[in-house]
Amino acid sequence: MGEKYVVFRVGEGHYSIPLGEVSQIMRYENVRDVPTTPSFVDGVINVGGDVVPIVNLRTRFSLESTEVSRKNRIIIVQKQDIRYGVLVDSVREILDLDQDSVAAEAASVFGMKPEFVRGIAKIQDYLLVLLDIFKVLSASPDIPIKE
Amino acid sequence: MSFTGLDDKKLLRAFLEESEELVEKLNDNLLQLEKEAGNADSINEVFRLTHSLKSESALLGFTHLSELAHRLEDVFDSIRAETLTLSRPLMDAIFSAADLIHEIISRISIGQIDAQIETRTVIEELAQLAGLEPGAEPEEPSEASSTGNDVSDSGQVPLKPFQRSQIIEARERGEKIYMLHIRVSEEAEIKYPRAYLVFNNLELITNVIQTSPIMTIPQEDRLYERLSILLSSELPAERITAACAVDLIEEPQLEALDQARIDELLSSSETGEQVTLRTSRSGRSARIESTSVRVDTNKLNEIWQLVGELTIYKAQLSQLHDRLSRQRGNESIKGEVERASDSLERITAEMQQAIMGTRMVPIAVLFNKFPRLVRDLSRKLGKNVELEIHGKDTEIDRTIVEVLSDPLTHIIRNSLDHGLEEPEERRQRNKAEAGRIAISAQQQGGKIVIEVSDDGRGLDVGKIRKKAGIAADVSDEEAVQYIFSPGFSTKEGVTDLSGRGVGMDVVATRIREDLKGEVEVRSESGSGTLIRILLPLTLTILHSLVISCAGYYYAIPVQDIKETVKVSAQNIGIEGASEYYDYEGQKVALLRLDSVLFGPTDENTPAAQENNGVVVEQRRGSVCLLVDELVEEEDLVIKPISDLLNHRRLFSGVTVLGDGRIIFILDTARIIEIIETGGFDGI
Amino acid sequence: MAFRVLLADDLYFMRMVQKEVLEAKGFQIVGEASTGTEAIAKYKELRPDIVVLDITMPEMNGLEAMKRIFALDPDAKIIICSAIGQQNLIVNAINAGIKDFIVKPFKPERLLSAINKALQG
Numbered sequence: 001m002g003e004k005y006v007v008f009r010v011g012e013g014h015y016s017i018p019l020g021e022v023s024q025i026m027r028y029e030n031v032r033d034v035p036t037t038p039s040f041v042d043g044v045i046n047v048g049g050d051v052v053p054i055v056n057l058r059t060r061f062s063l064e065s066t067e068v069s070r071k072n073r074i075i076i077v078q079k080q081d082i083r084y085g086v087l088v089d090s091v092r093e094i095l096d097l098d099q100d101s102v103a104a105e106a107a108s109v110f111g112m113k114p115e116f117v118r119g120i121a122k123i124q125d126y127l128l129v130l131l132d133i134f135k136v137l138s139a140s141p142d143i144p145i146k147e
Numbered sequence: 148m149s150f151t152g153l154d155d156k157k158l159l160r161a162f163l164e165e166s167e168e169l170v171e172k173l174n175d176n177l178l179q180l181e182k183e184a185g186n187a188d189s190i191n192e193v194f195r196l197t198h199s200l201k202s203e204s205a206l207l208g209f210t211h212l213s214e215l216a217h218r219l220e221d222v223f224d225s226i227r228a229e230t231l232t233l234s235r236p237l238m239d240a241i242f243s244a245a246d247l248i249h250e251i252i253s254r255i256s257i258g259q260i261d262a263q264i265e266t267r268t269v270i271e272e273l274a275q276l277a278g279l280e281p282g283a284e285p286e287e288p289s290e291a292s293s294t295g296n297d298v299s300d301s302g303q304v305p306l307k308p309f310q311r312s313q314i315i316e317a318r319e320r321g322e323k324i325y326m327l328h329i330r331v332s333e334e335a336e337i338k339y340p341r342a343y344l345v346f347n348n349l350e351l352i353t354n355v356i357q358t359s360p361i362m363t364i365p366q367e368d369r370l371y372e373r374l375s376i377l378l379s380s381e382l383p384a385e386r387i388t389a390a391c392a393v394d395l396i397e398e399p400q401l402e403a404l405d406q407a408r409i410d411e412l413l414s415s416s417e418t419g420e421q422v423t424l425r426t427s428r429s430g431r432s433a434r435i436e437s438t439s440v441r442v443d444t445n446k447l448n449e450i451w452q453l454v455g456e457l458t459i460y461k462a463q464l465s466q467l468h469d470r471l472s473r474q475r476g477n478e479s480i481k482g483e484v485e486r487a488s489d490s491l492e493r494i495t496a497e498m499q500q501a502i503m504g505t506r507m508v509p510i511a512v513l514f515n516k517f518p519r520l521v522r523d524l525s526r527k528l529g530k531n532v533e534l535e536i537h538g539k540d541t542e543i544d545r546t547i548v549e550v551l552s553d554p555l556t557h558i559i560r561n562s563l564d565h566g567l568e569e570p571e572e573r574r575q576r577n578k579a580e581a582g583r584i585a586i587s588a589q590q591q592g593g594k595i596v597i598e599v600s601d602d603g604r605g606l607d608v609g610k611i612r613k614k615a616g617i618a619a620d621v622s623d624e625e626a627v628q629y630i631f632s633p634g635f636s637t638k639e640g641v642t643d644l645s646g647r648g649v650g651m652d653v654v655a656t657r658i659r660e661d662l663k664g665e666v667e668v669r670s671e672s673g674s675g676t677l678i679r680i681l682l683p684l685t686l687t688i689l690h691s692l693v694i695s696c697a698g699y700y701y702a703i704p705v706q707d708i709k710e711t712v713k714v715s716a717q718n719i720g721i722e723g724a725s726e727y728y729d730y731e732g733q734k735v736a737l738l739r740l741d742s743v744l745f746g747p748t749d750e751n752t753p754a755a756q757e758n759n760g761v762v763v764e765q766r767r768g769s770v771c772l773l774v775d776e777l778v779e780e781e782d783l784v785i786k787p788i789s790d791l792l793n794h795r796r797l798f799s800g801v802t803v804l805g806d807g808r809i810i811f812i813l814d815t816a817r818i819i820e821i822i823e824t825g826g827f828d829g830i
Numbered sequence: 831m832a833f834r835v836l837l838a839d840d841l842y843f844m845r846m847v848q849k850e851v852l853e854a855k856g857f858q859i860v861g862e863a864s865t866g867t868e869a870i871a872k873y874k875e876l877r878p879d880i881v882v883l884d885i886t887m888p889e890m891n892g893l894e895a896m897k898r899i900f901a902l903d904p905d906a907k908i909i910i911c912s913a914i915g916q917q918n919l920i921v922n923a924i925n926a927g928i929k930d931f932i933v934k935p936f937k938p939e940r941l942l943s944a945i946n947k948a949l950q951g
Contacts, residue, residue, distance in 0.1 A: 034809065035697075041791055053789045344931075487840075487841050
């Protein structure tokens with residue numbers, strides 16, 4: 001038995017976050033624009049009365065923006081009392097991952113800086129990057145996540 | 148039949164709730180008796196309370212607790228019969244016993260057994276002072292009530308007397324004694340209820356004597372992977388194993404015990420007192436539903452987690468709905484799934500709100516321990532002190548309670564130790580002999596205000612000035628605030644109560660850093676001292692003025708607003724790089740909010756235009772904020788704001804209105820701070 | 831002759847999955863209920879061989895419905911569906927007489943083996 005991960009796509013890559021860090025997965029709806037924030041904050045969303053900022057991972061990964069489609073999802077991640085919304089291209093599945101199949105990667109993967117990557121795993125038809133999402137979210141806005 | 152014939156788990160919970168109340172009432176009555184030694188009502192009440200405690204704890208096998216309560220009961224029986232008078236030392240011993248009782252109950256509630264606390268000394272002391280016989284040693288229960296034991300062939304858990312009788316009676320009836328071992332499959336997500344299924348089946352057709360781990364009070368789930376059951380029955384073995392034919396239960400091993408094994412079992416059981424009180428609890432009705440429930444914060448967090456998990460499954464549902472909708476047809480199914488999905492979302496949001504509501508507790512939980520504290524300390528110091536408590540129903544977030552406990556206790560100790568004078572000195576100063584300490588709590592303007600005051604000596608401002616090297620032009624009022632600065636102390640000698648000095652600096656740090664609050668002091672030499680703590684409510688409701696600016700909404704706390712004004716061009720002047728507003732002859736800094744929030748604009752305000760201005764005042768200074776519209780006054784529920792949205796820290800919080808509008812709350816103090824340091828120049 | 835099953839769960843989706851799993855193995859779904867009240871009514875009307883009952887239903891929760899069904903028919907065979915963390919509820923239900931319980935989200939094999947074992951006893 002392994003751990004469960006939420007697998008999602010941003011651009012060409014497959015990424016994942018441990019299910020334990022995810023508190024909700026929502027559609028891209030009712031996102032409100034807010035002024036004066038870093039460019040990768042698309043706006044905010046109301047989650048159970050809380051105002052949660054939405055971080056657009058495409059923007060954060062320095063990828064070209066695309067139009068929002070029905071496949072987009074906002075993954076609400078939570079650590080203690082702090083919540084963020086992460087906008088991804090699509091959520092693919094919830095995967096049971098055996099820790100033995102995860103390799104720690106020191107070098108950069110897909111151009112992702114190693115400090116943001118917890119490991120990689122070879123899934124049947126794709127390579128999965130296990131993200132340290134809170135590191136990504138708390139990195140200073142002027143630091144790019146991808147090289 | 149289980150060995151008491153009653154649901155032990157429910158009993159334990161009811162016992163804990165009830166006994167805690169009994170102990171509280173006990174304390175109250177004892178305090179009353181202290182003031183009025185002859186109060187017959189209190190004496191009878193204490194007698195009744197200790198009697199109840201004795202019976203109930205005996206019922207659950209808490210022999211040490213029961214013994215202690217019994218001793219107290221005897222003491223008060225004698226007092227009632229007037230064969231014993233309440234003396235000072237006796238009263239102290241009684242208080243020690245009451246404390247010990249409370250301690251034992253607390254330990255029991257976290258799963259320990261009462262035998263772990265040493266009661267001998269207190270019991271003997273009581274006995275001596277009351278001229279009573281100390282009585283027999285309490286029995287050592289050999290089965291821990293909170294850990295599962297391994298009933299293996301070699302290490303049999305000794306049987307209780309009642310269980311022993313069951314075996315003997317079963318033999319007399321011609322029944323066989325069996326040992327049954329079962330295993331719960333690894334696949335079972337939760338083991339205890341699985342095991343319980345088997346246990347229940349067996350109870351219906353056999354006489355279950357003992358189980359290991361115990362089934363009546365659930366232990367840690369993984370302990371139930373293996374279950375051993377000692378039972379008696381006249382049924383053939385196949386019937387008994389058939390009762391174990393439950394899904395996810397494997398390998399039932401049934402062993403009929405021969406006479407030699409049975410004799411071994413019987414001889415290893417404990418001797419002595421039978422737990423005889425299986426019968427009714429003598430007229431006392433069991434406590435039924437109360438309107439309040441003790442909730443462990445861990446449970447609350449558990450609920451949070453579960454709700455969170457709920458939303459994951461809702462998400463799965465959502466995905467399935469997506470896949471479904473790609474297929475043609477099945478419109479009604481799609482609709483139903485969508486509706487179910489929406490309901491789930493709504494319900495989980497509501498659940499989260501509901502849980503937030505359970506986080507507030509009355510501050511009484513904190514204040515309740517102070518009467519005893521004051522009594523004990525004042526006696527120790529030889530001072531006469533009266534304690535007043537106000538506003539104990541004021542609600543605060545439960546997470547604040549723990550952090551606040553130490554600082555408050557410290558402040559009260561200080562008052563007792565340094566603030567209040569000894570009776571002699573008070574007489575000389577024409578004060579009432581009894582010193583007064585008052586604790587109060589109330590909600591004021593979105594904050595919790597807690598005050599502790601005493602009518603003692605007040606702070607020695609001269610000493611404080613000297614110690615902190617405060618300049619002469621600083622007022623006395625300001626000077627006393629220095630007691631909160633690190634490493635400060637005005638009292639030369641160190642008593643065992645206060646540790647190293649007064650320690651108000653530590654208190655201040657706790658309050659400022661851990662609780663994000665403020666603390667201030669007011670003192671009058673000779674009259675007394677007042678310490679005031681201001682704490683933010685985590686669920687703050689703020690009466691605010693909602694304004695609009697460049698199409699977005701913002702709010703300003705009404706308590707920060709001096710006035711709303713109409714600002715026309717002629718009231719605006721320029722000084723250096725910044726603008727000011729001519730407000731009743733005074734120059735008040737002027738800020739255009741849209742520039743502050745969105746950057747300087749090139750547009751010039753047409754000369755004739757009148758703007759809405761909000762004059763905001765803080766201790767540091769004032770500012771007039773130019774905005775577009777004054778929208779409305781509202782009570783807003785303020786939530787904390789994420790750093791990602793607040794990188795200039797201009798906002799103190801955020802709120803969501805019913806219609807989904809998001810409103811940022813302006814941190815006016817911060818804005819004024821920035822003005823003072825010239826951060827808005829040129830805007 | 832196929833065993834007759836009553837499904838009670840407020841989520842249509844859940845019932846759909848259970849129905850598929852059971853019908854594939856030859857069980858006959860004679861009725862479905864989406865509330866506790868409905869479950870009791872349908873039990874009265876259909877007298878199934880076994881009931882699969884969700885105890886997390888809103889509006890007359892499953893536990894209440896279970897009790898009423900037992901009151902109607904002391905020999906009723908009921909399997910409850912619960913969530914993790916509802917240990918107390920499950921134990922209460924066991925005390926009331928259910929045959930087995932399954933924990934959501936469940937695997938189809940579990941539902942089948944629980945029902946099969948329950949119908950044997």
